[in-house]
Amino acid sequence: MILIVDDRPENIFSLKTLLELHGFRIDTAESGEEALKKVLNQSYALIILDVQMPGMDGFEVADAILGFSKAKDTPIIFLSAANTEKHFITQGYTSGGMDYVTKPVDPDILLFKVKTFYKLSEQRRELMRVQNSLRSEIENRKKTQEQLDSRIEELHSVLESLPQIAFTIAPDGEVEYVNELWYKYSNKLSVFPETHPDDSASGLEWQTHFNEGIEFIREVRIKELATAQYRYYLLRIIPVKQNNQIMKWVGTYTDIHQHKVVNETLEQKVKERTKELITKNVELENRNHELQQFAWVASHDLKEPLRKIQTFSHLLRDKHMGGLPDAKSYLDRTIKSSERMSDLINALLDYSRLSVSSFFEKTNLNTVLNEILSDLEVTISEKHAIINASEMPVVDGVHSQLRQVFQNLISNSLKFSRPDVFPHINITSELVSEKSFTSPVSSLGEYCRIVVSDNGIGFDEKYLDKVFTIFQRLNDRRLYEGTGIGLAIAKKIIEKHNGIITAKSKENEGASFILVLPLHQTVLEQHNEI
Amino acid sequence: MNVPIRCLIAEDDVDDQEIFSIAVSELEGQYDCTYALNGIEALERLTQDSLLPHYIFLDLNMPRMNGIQCLAEIKKQDRLSEIPVVIYSTSSGQSFIDDALRHGAVTFITKPSRISDLVTILNEFFTAQINKK
Numbered sequence: 001m002i003l004i005v006d007d008r009p010e011n012i013f014s015l016k017t018l019l020e021l022h023g024f025r026i027d028t029a030e031s032g033e034e035a036l037k038k039v040l041n042q043s044y045a046l047i048i049l050d051v052q053m054p055g056m057d058g059f060e061v062a063d064a065i066l067g068f069s070k071a072k073d074t075p076i077i078f079l080s081a082a083n084t085e086k087h088f089i090t091q092g093y094t095s096g097g098m099d100y101v102t103k104p105v106d107p108d109i110l111l112f113k114v115k116t117f118y119k120l121s122e123q124r125r126e127l128m129r130v131q132n133s134l135r136s137e138i139e140n141r142k143k144t145q146e147q148l149d150s151r152i153e154e155l156h157s158v159l160e161s162l163p164q165i166a167f168t169i170a171p172d173g174e175v176e177y178v179n180e181l182w183y184k185y186s187n188k189l190s191v192f193p194e195t196h197p198d199d200s201a202s203g204l205e206w207q208t209h210f211n212e213g214i215e216f217i218r219e220v221r222i223k224e225l226a227t228a229q230y231r232y233y234l235l236r237i238i239p240v241k242q243n244n245q246i247m248k249w250v251g252t253y254t255d256i257h258q259h260k261v262v263n264e265t266l267e268q269k270v271k272e273r274t275k276e277l278i279t280k281n282v283e284l285e286n287r288n289h290e291l292q293q294f295a296w297v298a299s300h301d302l303k304e305p306l307r308k309i310q311t312f313s314h315l316l317r318d319k320h321m322g323g324l325p326d327a328k329s330y331l332d333r334t335i336k337s338s339e340r341m342s343d344l345i346n347a348l349l350d351y352s353r354l355s356v357s358s359f360f361e362k363t364n365l366n367t368v369l370n371e372i373l374s375d376l377e378v379t380i381s382e383k384h385a386i387i388n389a390s391e392m393p394v395v396d397g398v399h400s401q402l403r404q405v406f407q408n409l410i411s412n413s414l415k416f417s418r419p420d421v422f423p424h425i426n427i428t429s430e431l432v433s434e435k436s437f438t439s440p441v442s443s444l445g446e447y448c449r450i451v452v453s454d455n456g457i458g459f460d461e462k463y464l465d466k467v468f469t470i471f472q473r474l475n476d477r478r479l480y481e482g483t484g485i486g487l488a489i490a491k492k493i494i495e496k497h498n499g500i501i502t503a504k505s506k507e508n509e510g511a512s513f514i515l516v517l518p519l520h521q522t523v524l525e526q527h528n529e530i
Numbered sequence: 531m532n533v534p535i536r537c538l539i540a541e542d543d544v545d546d547q548e549i550f551s552i553a554v555s556e557l558e559g560q561y562d563c564t565y566a567l568n569g570i571e572a573l574e575r576l577t578q579d580s581l582l583p584h585y586i587f588l589d590l591n592m593p594r595m596n597g598i599q600c601l602a603e604i605k606k607q608d609r610l611s612e613i614p615v616v617i618y619s620t621s622s623g624q625s626f627i628d629d630a631l632r633h634g635a636v637t638f639i640t641k642p643s644r645i646s647d648l649v650t651i652l653n654e655f656f657t658a659q660i661n662k663k
Contacts, residue, residue: 304620308545310643315552318646342643 001042002114003059005035006050015048018107032056036064039071045121046114050274073124075117076109077101101143162252165193169249173210179307185222185253196221196230206237211247213239219260222253230442234262299345304501306345309338335472342435347485350404354492360399360521365392365450368403369427372410380429387428393448396521398453401493406452408486409513413454418508424455436513437502446519447499453512458505467503497521534560535656540600541565541573542592542619546641550587554650557656561568573603573657576610583613585659588635590619590626598633605634607651 002024006012009030016026027044029035032055035047039313047065051058058078065071077099086465102217159166167178178189185193195202201221209216216237221230237251255498261319313335321328369389372382380387387410395402418422431445439449468491492500492513537554541547554561564581566572569592573595575581586604588597595603597617604610617630622640630638637655642648 134584300620307620309551311549311645314644316647418568 001027001044003027003029003035003044003047004036005029005032005058006048007031007053011050015105015110016113022111024118025115029369032058032061032064035061039068039074040066043071044074046117047074047076048114049076049078051481075099075121076111077117079103079105122463137492164255164426165233166254167251169247169251170264171246184224185224187225193222196223202235209237210249215239219256219450231255232257249390292352295349297348302345303342306338306342310335310342314480347489351485351489351492353491354401354496358394358401360398360524362394363397363399363402364394364400365429368399372407375407376411376414379411383414383423385414385417385423385425387425387427392429392430392450393431394521395517397497397517397518401496405490405493405515408490409452412486413452413456413511416454416456416511418457421455426453427451432516435500435518437500437516437517440515448519449514449516451512451514453510455510458507458509458511461505462508466505468501497499535585536562536583537564537585537587538562538564538572538575538581540567540569540592541568541587541589541591543589549645549648553645553652556649557652561640568592569597569600569603572600576604577607582609587618588615588616588647590617590621594621598629601630601633601635616655625650
């Protein structure tokens with residue numbers, strides 16, 4: 001936009017037309033004051049100023065414009081009468097105007113000048129624009145740099161505050177920053193703490209990781225300068241990436257000395273303990289084996305003289321005691337005692353044999369019961385006993401051992417019957433969900449609860465513990481024969497099957513023996529116990 | 531004319547020897563028993579003394595050479611291998627019984643605690659043996 005200032009409208013008109021023809025946009029003012037007003041509101045590429053104007057002349061306007069910062073660089077072409085004095089011309093140039101055109105205006109020359117000034121003005125504007133954008137770019141860069149600097153400072157203060165030795169490495173591999181703790185292990189920023197000779201491979205390993213840009217983690221021992229002692233540290237150097245480029249590496253040494261030492265001590269202790277345990281285990285197994293052998297040999301060797309006692313006692317009684325009733329009676333009791341001793345030795349042998357491990361197999365308890373009922377047939381019919389058994393499950397067990405249990409329980413029930421009452425024995429079984437005597441019934445249960453109950457003499461429940469203890473008898477041996485081992489054996493067997501056994505009873509009101517057995521065994525070999 | 535039945539009994543325990551002879555004395559028929567104290571002595575009686583018994587009874591647990599070893603040796607000799615050998619012992623374990631039978635014993639007798647029981651067992655044995663012939 002070009003501003004033409006002239007007090008004569010006809011001059012404006014002609015200039016305006018001329019310039020508009022050449023593609024310039026024109027604004028006009030007919031006085032200095034009007035011109036100033038316009039300049040205030042608008043920026044112009046060029047001002048064509050008539051010098052001779054009433055009121056403010058061209059120079060005064062130019063001065064005013066100069067003083068106005070926004071417009072002070074606007075080029076001005078003065079239009080003046082041909083015969084203007086030279087001092088006016090200089091005044092014109094010093095006022096900031098750029099050029100002079102004398103009237104009458106040569107349109108070509110004026111055009112030239114306008115075009116040139118226009119171009120100049122445009123160029124200047126362009127320059128200004130570039131300058132401004134450069135300036136704001138610099139501002140931005142400065143701001144970004146400041147932010148970066150403050151970030152780095154933050155990083156450093158964080159690293160400083162860490163209890164670890166912290167450092168950063170530039171993308172070129174040089175250490176660029178270390179925190180205070182570094183100097184406890186190295187005198188120079190550029191020199192890494194000295195590592196233990198056994199950890200010397202770590203240097204090469206770091207190189208490889210660095211070259212491949214991957215995280216480096218390793219336990220190392222580094223020498224503390226003050227004490228010349230090596231301490232365990234965990235070294236971690238992690239790449240920090242931005243747009244997939246590694247900007248820097250951040251590294252830490254974390255003190256793990258305490259942990260390491262404690263750990264090593266622990267490991268040592270564990271090793272020792274394990275060795276001890278293994279030794280103890282071997283000892284135990286040996287002792288067990290010895291006990292086994294002892295029990296077998298003892299009972300075997302005890303049986304020998306016992307047999308002789310029995311043989312010769314029988315001989316004596318049968319052949320030679322005819323006329324000596326007293327002597328015969330003494331011998332009878334001798335023979336009875338030796339028979340009892342034989343039973344005891346056999347029972348002891350059975351009990352000791354239980355320490356041997358056996359393997360679990362599918363055992364049908366119905367079959368077991370049938371075998372026992374068949375074995376005890378004579379006693380059952382002698383005592384007119386009635387035995388009811390419900391359907392029994394198949395369990396993982398040792399057939400002979402489980403048979404022993406039921407045999408002991410049933411023969412006990414037969415033995416401890418009330419003198420005037422036919423023994424009545426009930427054997428029931430149900431599936432339960434937990435290994436407990438009171439667990440609810442569950443068709444999907446993993447355990448079976450079997451109850452062997454009778455209507456015999458029962459016992460006072462306060463002696464419950466004694467009942468299952470070896471050789472603890474509650475009854476007079478003269479009235480009820482027995483070794484006192486039967487229930488102890490039964491309990492041991494049930495426990496070896498990972499089950500539980502108990503009894504409920506009231507004196508003279510019979511007894512119920514309750515056992516809970518798992519249907520399936522997870523370990524196929526029975527657990528050995530002393 | 532009934533030839534007495536000759537038996538060789540290898541038994542290290544003198545009491546058991548006596549028990550055996552008492553039992554034999556209760557049997558029907560004539561028995562002629564020779565006793566050896568262990569396997570080696572038994573073999574000596576069989577080979578050096580040319581003793582040819584009708585039956586041989588061997589106790590299992592004897593010092594120097596036990597019943598099974600003696601049995602094996604007997605079976606090696608042609609002139610002795612046909613003689614029925616009985617293993618006679620306090621043990622009653624199935625493994626012992628199987629072992630004895632495997633080595634060629636005709637039967638295994640567990641020593642009972644009553645002489646009368648032994649008499650019964652021996653009667654059954656001899657009767658069965660005679661019926662076999």
